[in-house]
Amino acid sequence: MSYNNILIEQDDNITTITINRPSKLNALNRETLSELHNAFVEIEGDKTTRVIILTGSGEKAFVAGADISEFSDFEVKEGTALAKQGQKLVFDFIENLSIPVIAAINGFALGGGLELAMACHFRIASDNAKMGLPETSLGVIPGYGGTQRLPQLVGKGKAMEMIMTARMINADEALKVGLVNYTVTQEELLPLAENLASKIIQNSPLAIASAIKAVNAGFKDGVNGYDKEIKQFGKCFGTDDFTEGTTAFLEKRKANF
Known part of the structure; x- marks a missing residue:
């Protein structure tokens, strides 16, 4: 299957999915979400992939958020459907995938981007990464599972602070609060992900x-x-x-x- 907004590379039992919209800082639009769903379904069905690494193209962003231009004119019914469909097709789907998914956060992971990373089974980050859920600054709340997964990872109080202030945290703070497992340089990020994947592959x-x-x-x-x-x-x-x-x-x- 061919894709417009993501790249897929397989090396033995490790498949790397790269969100590839660099001009938009890899923002999630409807097409990208659909392609991610189809890619995960395809990979799960091929029976050769043992670990998936999810990252973004370039050195600026993992995913800088959702593509706001697509839903800025939505009303209640459309907004509800947007969250429901997105959670089902992508975020919950990744969380419940039988294949481990590692998020390699290579820059900004904001809004839907952080929610995407949190849906993965665990996260590592480059030292230039910035993470946050800025939705309240837009008059909305996280709708792709962010209000549920962030408290699970960092605790209720810290999650409330991040959501209410809409502020970003850096990689060091993300490591301190348990949002990511490791922080490394940009150059070391994918090698670390591959090293962790190789350790996972040794097991059943x-x-x-x-x-x-x-x-x-x-x-x-x-x-x-x-x-x-x-x-x-x-x-x-x-x-x-x-x-x-x-x-x-x-x-x-x-x-x-």
């Missing part, structure tokens, strides 16, 4: 998929995360990966997943 993809489901369950209303963990733990015992992993351990060799 089926177990990782189960872990994603179990961890996510703990953040969902009405779902008992402990029960989900028990069920996913039990399911692992019926997989070839469990047989290979335990056999390799007992035979004192590296598992071949």
